[in-house]
Amino acid sequence: xxxxxxxxxxxxxxxxxxxxxxxxxxxxxxxxxxxxxxxxxxxxxxxxxxxxxxxxxxxxxxxxxxxxxxxxxxxxxxxxxxxxxxxxxxxxxxxxxxxxxxxxxxxxxxxxxxxxxxxxxxxxxxxxxxxxxxxxxxxxxxxxxxxxxxxxxxxxxxxxxxxxxxxxxxxxxxxxxxxxxxxxxxxxxxxxxxxxxxxxxxxxxxxxxxxxxxxxxxxxxxxxxxxxxxxxxxxxxxxxxxxxxxxxxxxxxxxxxxxxxxxxxxxxxxxxxxxxxxxxxxxxxxxxxxxxxxxxxxxxxxxxxxxxxxxxxxxxxxxxxxxxxxxxxxxxxxxxxxxxxxx
Numbered sequence: 001x002x003x004x005x006x007x008x009x010x011x012x013x014x015x016x017x018x019x020x021x022x023x024x025x026x027x028x029x030x031x032x033x034x035x036x037x038x039x040x041x042x043x044x045x046x047x048x049x050x051x052x053x054x055x056x057x058x059x060x061x062x063x064x065x066x067x068x069x070x071x072x073x074x075x076x077x078x079x080x081x082x083x084x085x086x087x088x089x090x091x092x093x094x095x096x097x098x099x100x101x102x103x104x105x106x107x108x109x110x111x112x113x114x115x116x117x118x119x120x121x122x123x124x125x126x127x128x129x130x131x132x133x134x135x136x137x138x139x140x141x142x143x144x145x146x147x148x149x150x151x152x153x154x155x156x157x158x159x160x161x162x163x164x165x166x167x168x169x170x171x172x173x174x175x176x177x178x179x180x181x182x183x184x185x186x187x188x189x190x191x192x193x194x195x196x197x198x199x200x201x202x203x204x205x206x207x208x209x210x211x212x213x214x215x216x217x218x219x220x221x222x223x224x225x226x227x228x229x230x231x232x233x234x235x236x237x238x239x240x241x242x243x244x245x246x247x248x249x250x251x252x253x254x255x256x257x258x259x260x261x262x263x264x265x266x267x268x269x270x271x272x273x274x275x276x277x278x279x280x281x282x283x284x285x286x287x288x289x290x291x292x293x294x295x296x297x298x299x300x301x302x303x304x305x306x307x308x309x310x311x312x313x314x315x316x317x318x319x320x321x322x323x324x325x326x327x328x329x330x331x332x333x334x335x336x337x338x339x340x341x342x343x
Contacts, residue, residue, distance in 0.1 A: 025219035025249045026073035027084045028066065028211065029237075030229035035094035044232050046098055048239075052232065053102060055242055056084060063108040065138055067187055070209055070227060076220040084246060086110040087211070087229060089144055089189055090118065091125040100133055109138025113189035113211075115148040116176040127180050134181050142187040143208075146173040150342045152196040152262065166202060187211065192343060194314065194336050197260040200225040214316055214332035219250030226255060228332055244328055251319060251331035252277060261334050267306040270317050270333050274300050278321055278329070288315035313340035 032042035034049045044052075056063065059082070066085040072078055086103065088095045091114045103110050112133070118124045133139050145151065146169040153162040170188070178184045186208045190199070193213025203210040203225045215236075216228035230236070230245045252275045259270070267287070274280055280297050287293045287306035295304040304317055314336055321329040 023249070024078045024080055024082045025217040026064075026069045026078065027217045027246055027248060028070075028227070028229040029084060029086050029232050030211075030213060031086070031088045031095070031099065031232050032090055033092050033094045034099040035092075038092070038094060040234060042233055044237055045234055048234060048237060049099060049232075050102060051239055052237060052242060053106065053108075055239060056246065057106070059243065059246060061246055063106075065109045066111040066140060066142075067185065067209065070187075070218055073218040074220060074222060074224060082247065087189070088112045090115060090148070091130065091144075093123055093125055093129075096125050096129045096133065104136060107138075109140070111140040111142055111187070113142050113144035113187075114173070114177065115144045115146065115191065116173045116180075117147050131181060134183065140185055140187070141177060141181055141183050142185040142189070143170070143173045143177060144189045145169045145191050146176070148191045150194055151191060151199050152194050152336060152338065153198055155338050162198075166199065170202060170206070192314065193334060195226060195260065196262045196336070200260065212334060214334040215245070215318060216330040216332045217248045217250045219252065221252050221254050222250055223255030223258070226258075245330075247327040248330040249323060249327055251275075251321060251329040253331055258333060261336050263335050263337050266309045266337065268335050270304045272302055274302050283319055283321045285317060285319040287317055288312070293317075310335070310337065313337050313343070 031044055034044050034046060036045050061082045061084050064083045064085055066087060069083050069085045086108060088099065088110065091112050095112065112130070114130065119130065120126050130141055134141050149169055151166050151169065174184065188203055188208045189211045195210065195212060200210060209227060210225035211227045211229055213231055214228050215230045218227055222228070253272045257272045274297065280302065285293055285295055285304055288310065290306050290308055293304065293306050295302055306317070314334060316335065317333045319331045323329060
């Protein structure tokens with residue numbers, strides 16, 4: 001009798017685990033150029049882009065509009081539906097020439113984040129091209145600032161000057177998009193993926209969703225003003241790791257626990273509460289350019305600090321954890337060293 005009860009309890013727990021693992025989150029892909037002749041660090045080759053779309057088809061993942069998909073994910077409404085959204089930053093001409101025809105052929109929705117001052121200049125889409133794609137089903141044109149400036153407050157910048165600079169960049173771009181395209185979309189992509197708490201408050205005050213460039217999926221515990229996206233440039237979007245990214249889930253850590261990322265020590269320390277669904281002995285963490293790094297756990301609190309200093313303006317800690325359905329939980333914390341030169 002005891003053996004039967006034990007077996008029944010095991011089955012209940014196993015089925016419960018399957019139910020938890022079946023829950024899906026939204027994965028957002030981030031592109032810049034889709035070209036074989038643009039800078040490698042921000043480019044996805046034409047052939048790789050086509051192969052990425054083919055993998056999405058093979059995995060039978062729904063491609064959804066960014067805003068509705070994000071809000072459903074934050075509200076926990078996806079259930080077991082695997083979904084992705086496709087985004088482009090900067091509105092480069094290769095998006096219009098190369099990416100748009102492939103997406104239109106498949107009927108995939110997509111979002112283009114526009115830094116408005118650049119439109120019409122060499123290498124960028126024109127306003128006429130943006131107007132053309134705007135009229136296609138499932139296409140969203142959204143705000144990427146007026147001038148693509150570094151919007152986090154600089155160490156030597158007083159608050160008044162910073163407020164004036166940032167509010168002009170945010171609001172002038174939004175006004176221009178409405179004037180030129182008739183769009184007023186409540187979404188913003190941070191230039192360079194850089195943000196701090198003060199900038200997040202500006203986004204929150206406007207009721208916008210804010211998207212970064214740190215990797216990971218969007219789920220119920222994600223922060224609406226620091227939403228992750230997976231960069232899809234050649235260095236990050238190769239097929240051998242793409243399946244895990246497309247099927248990933250948000251590591252269920254409350255975004256309110258996470259720092260804004262502006263560092264006051266190098267290397268920085270990341271601390272968060274380990275959720276009950278996570279086994280620390282199956283958690284793996286990495287630091288940009290340093291590979292796998294160790295962490296300490298005291299009670300239910302995890303503390304992570306890379307062994308060496310970082311020499312770049314932006315870098316990340318990434319943590320992953322396997323899920324029983326073969327996917328991975330994913331958390332990426334972006335760090336910003338304001339003492340380093342702007343790009």
